[in-house]
Amino acid sequence: MKKHAILFSIYLLFVPTFVFGACSVANLNRCLDSVCAINIGANPAARCQYCGSASAGTPTKSTAMKSVSAGSSAKYTISDKELKMAPTDPGQRYVWGTKLCLEKLPDCTPDDVTDNYDSLIEQSCKAAGISAEMAGLAKKINTQKTQNSCSTEINACVIDTKRCNANYKKCESDADFDKYFAECSIASTRCEAFITDIKKTLMSSRNSAIANADKLLKNIINAYKNAREQKLATAQNSCKNNKAKQDCVERVCKNNMRNKCATGFEYEKTVANELCKFYDTACERLK
Numbered sequence: 001m002k003k004h005a006i007l008f009s010i011y012l013l014f015v016p017t018f019v020f021g022a023c024s025v026a027n028l029n030r031c032l033d034s035v036c037a038i039n040i041g042a043n044p045a046a047r048c049q050y051c052g053s054a055s056a057g058t059p060t061k062s063t064a065m066k067s068v069s070a071g072s073s074a075k076y077t078i079s080d081k082e083l084k085m086a087p088t089d090p091g092q093r094y095v096w097g098t099k100l101c102l103e104k105l106p107d108c109t110p111d112d113v114t115d116n117y118d119s120l121i122e123q124s125c126k127a128a129g130i131s132a133e134m135a136g137l138a139k140k141i142n143t144q145k146t147q148n149s150c151s152t153e154i155n156a157c158v159i160d161t162k163r164c165n166a167n168y169k170k171c172e173s174d175a176d177f178d179k180y181f182a183e184c185s186i187a188s189t190r191c192e193a194f195i196t197d198i199k200k201t202l203m204s205s206r207n208s209a210i211a212n213a214d215k216l217l218k219n220i221i222n223a224y225k226n227a228r229e230q231k232l233a234t235a236q237n238s239c240k241n242n243k244a245k246q247d248c249v250e251r252v253c254k255n256n257m258r259n260k261c262a263t264g265f266e267y268e269k270t271v272a273n274e275l276c277k278f279y280d281t282a283c284e285r286l287k
Contacts, residue, residue: 023108027076034077035097047124051094150191157184168206239283248276
């Protein structure tokens with residue numbers, strides 16, 4: 001089962017540097033079996049069901065189910081905790097397991113996986129009664145989606161609330177963005193040809209979202225600042241020629257004095273001036 005396009009892209013993205021040496025096929029198969037051969041002793045079709053073809057059916061659930069690697073060194077196997085995050089789609093699960101196993105076995109390459117483990121999956125598929133040739137399955141897996149469908153799929157994954165969020169608040173750092181993008185690009189199979197362009201587009205969207213958020217915050221701050229300055233200017237203008245206090249005296253005379261501070265009732269105006277005296281203090285402070 002040839003998955004060169006998918007596995008080679010993982011090789012480039014996640015395993016950029018290798019210490020070249022002999023790949024331990026035994027350890028590589030043991031690692032992949034911990035992902036693809038769960039409960040194989042009771043279910044010969046396990047490798048096909050987990051990492052081969054959905055046509056092989058769903059793996060049987062059992063309370064007695066356990067990994068073929070139980071009791072083996074964790075150095076070359078995928079832990080039960082990690083397996084909880086494994087994709088359910090067989091093709092995606094195979095890619096996911098390959099990535100983790102190549103990290104554990106840096107002397108091995110994607111070609112080692114293809115050359116040694118595909119035949120085990122093929123045997124398992126025959127045990128499951130799957131007559132389709134593995135070459136046909138490989139062709140299906142390696143068929144590219146359109147760029148638009150890949151972009152939509154990866155974008156939805158990246159801006160999920162568990163990752164960057166729609167406003168990219170959780171991806172302000174390049175490290176966080178790269179981490180989530182890598183996670184989403186691996187989950188979106190058959191999109192390898194468009195990954196570079198999609199990343200550039202999403203990075204641009206992220207930069208714009210962050211820049212616009214900063215701009216909006218500055219606009220809000222400036223709006224409050226301008227409002228304060230406007231109120232201060234209005235208050236200062238009202239203090240010119242003692243206008244604010246005179247307006248206050250007129251209102252008090254009109255609304256609160258029985259005789260409206262008319263001639264002959266100067267005491268009412270005196271009371272009004274006392275009531276508005278606070279303007280003297282306020283205007284003095286605004287100078």
